[in-house]
Amino acid sequence: MATVYVNDKAVDIGDERLNCVQAAERAGVTIPHYCWHAALSVVASCRMCLVEVGERKVDEKGEVSTVMQPKVVPGCQTPVKDGTVIRTADAKSKDAQQRTLESLLLNHPLDCPVCDKAGECLLQDYSFQFGKAESRMVDEKKTPPNKPDIGTHVGLFTDRCIMCSRCVRFTREVSGTAELHVVNRGTHAEIDVFEGHPLDNKLSLNVVDLCPVGALASKDFLYSQRVWNLKSANGVCGGCSTGCSTHVDSNKDIVYRLRPRFNPRAQGHFMCDEGRLGYHHVNDPARLRQYLVRGENGTRAVEWSEAAGVCREKLGAAASRDPGRVWIVFSPSMTVEEAWLLANYARQLSPFVKLAMGPVTVSGADDTYPKDRKGRPEAKVKFTIRAEKASNARGVRGVLAHFQKDRLDYQHFLQAARGGQVDACLISQGQSPAIYKPGVEEGDALASVGFVAVQEMFASSLTDRAHVVIPASAFSEVDGTLVNHAGLAQAKRASCAPWRGTRTDGQFYLELLERKGLVHAGNLRKEIAKVIPAFKPLESGDLGEYGVYCEKLKDPA
């Protein structure tokens, strides 16, 4: 067990191997730092983290003495051990911090009013906390030209760069694609790419998060919002079964960006571009926003409760005739809670109603990073984009397995429908169109089904055939649990209200069940954990920041 003293406060760091920046963090003290990042190699070049370091010793007589090193040292490069003393706020460290910041600001354009990073910029924050208010440079600043097309998704505001080289190290060490590098020396050093080889890889937008300043900007987000107007909610990416933890940033129920949220259990620090940019459908004005009932006299828009009533009536009637000819199809992107409510409704209809898994998109093979120079995956994997493009196939399967022995999938359903063995069905197909778009033949398969209810975000071949159309909610609108490829159950929070006039999917299922109240993910988790052993780890209702493992839901090795 090791004790480190940070600004005279003792912290126990156990037997972990930490540097001064990390150890200070444990003591609640921020050592400002730019170039150091937990997921990248140590270069100790920005010299923002200079601190005084020393050693505390106790002699035989029990006398305590502290010997400090005469000069400040980079905290990110200096490991701590038992007895290490760190001083971050004394004159020497303060002087060093002020000097580094003064240097960094010498040529910085200070165009915060038009900079995307303003509000979450470490240069702003540290200058405020550790810097001086005025610059002593009266000479002209350098003004290197911007490189708006340095990457497919990323632009570079060259003059804002503080040369921390995080972006360069990311493309070398994590993506392995090595597009970014430094050209020129000294104050003329710039981040650049080789002609004709822009920053273009499936992880490229991570450099925007890594960039401590507003030098690298996401073209997708650029100039769309001031970050202080954004509200951030913890999310989980729906792009694939990796299930990266995210921040969903929205303003007035419009989602403006997704960012990775550090989660050592899910994906680490990063996320892929496809997942990050996979939110646009949420704000799409073409989204369905009306509950529709289609009858002999044409199509009517109805209140949500009426739509639920029609479903109850038709499905109920069909189930009492022949429950084996009633099918409920579950989307692999719905939450565990939603699946639970919908399955409960199915069982309320009859124990013989068929429960089928919706379409699970699998595209290619798992894509791992880093790549080597020839684009082949390296042995030591730091990030995986999974082939299975469904965020909760395991969670939904776990629920279905409890209610039905046979495992039925989407093909079984379509076959039965085509074969005229389906009298009524409810298809929950809330997947993003980027991941799954029903084909014409799927709609045709429903031609002879007597009653079709479809929950969808956009009009599709399925809604064309539906007798009841139920607008589906987007990932940003629901609280709930998603289980990733490794059986990790993570909680995501709603950041936006459902579209006006609509209810969330879960709320609609409650209506089907004629259950009162609102969807409360925590309570539902407790309920599920009591009944389904595979979900026992959810029993507290709270999954914490990183989620909990449901071992039984993991793929068999």
Added chain:
Amino acid sequence: MAAFEPVLLRRLNRPECKTLTGYRADGGYRTLERALKEMSPDQVTTVVKDSGLRGRGGAGFPTGLKWTFLPKGHPGPIYLCVNCDESEPCTFNNRYLIECDPHQVLEGIILASYAIRATTAYFYVRYEYGSGTRTMQRAIDELYAAGMLGKNILGSEYSLDVVVHRGAAAYICGEETGLIESLEGKRAWPRIKPPFPAIEGAFRKPTIVNNPETLANVVNIVERGGEWFKSLGVPPDPKNPRDAGSFGSKLYCISGHVNKPGIVELPMGVTLRELLEVHGGGVWKGRKAKGAIPGGNSMGFCTEAEFDIPLDFNGPGKVGCLGLGTAAVTVFDETTSIVDVLHNLCRFFAHESCGQCTPCREGTAWMLKIVERIKRGQGRLEDLSILEEVADKIGIMPGTTICGLADGAGWPVKTAIRKFRDEFKTYLREGPGKGPSPGMRLQMAGGH
């Protein structure tokens, strides 16, 4: 005192010794032959260590001691990197060595490699040294043909390859870990230490970096013994327990406003004045000297009144300079504007900073901007204190920066202002054109 007979430069004007036959006829490679037969690698190291030889590359680190930092019993490979990047302005001692006596350097390389059990020696040579590079390559080819490089050198158990690597043409390639990065094919961005190269250097293997002049000295030390070496130069200062002495002879480069620029080998400790008057032929055009740089740009300035300092490892420090550096003396005469000189030096460091560390990248450029503005006649009195302060804090090692370049960039600035403050003030008051020799550029030898 009897005139000193050059040792390192004894074949300076004997072009026949550039060939293997000529060098051997002069007694060359006998030391190597004897060492391979009669001495163990550790014995060679001990001889070098006991001689008190200190590195000639600038830092003056005891050579034998450095060799002992290698991990004991390492399975290999271990590398020797010969640092012939020699980009310090006005420094050209290695250039003479490799152009005029390549085999002496190579004998030193093989001896040192044997001592440290290296399997490959990389000869990292300044890009601009085309002629020297070709001379070295020819000499290496001769050695391979004669069975004196490659497998089983001179019939012994010992095998060594020597590979010439042309440098990436930047000052920072001479910093030892910048050199290693550059050798590995990367940008010469100096590495953070630890680990030091002796533990983890080129290609992540234990590596020793030495200067060619250091290695040439090794030949003569192994040949004549440490006692001979110690009979030259200056013994340690008894009052300074950290002084390791300045033994042996040194190649002094003389340039700038002198009548006879060039190179001379002398026992360590010659005074700057003697070097200038006796060996450099005095200041040119009958003028007086204003000051000098005692050992390459990074060492700072001394005034004419300080010319009596001995040019050993301690001397320049006594008058507020950083140290001996490369022992390349650049003199400027009384008509030279110190503002011009400083501007020239600031340009050099701002141009050569590799740009990794914030204090160095920004500090060198800022100092240049200020000096440029002063030179234009738009200086302010407070600029002097800003310059002094930045120069003082830019490169405190270890701490503010990764390598010594930043420290070196600070010394000329702070010494110029401290030692020539009145001239700066006059210049600030009266502007360009009023001070001594306005607009005159100090002509510097050695490139840049």
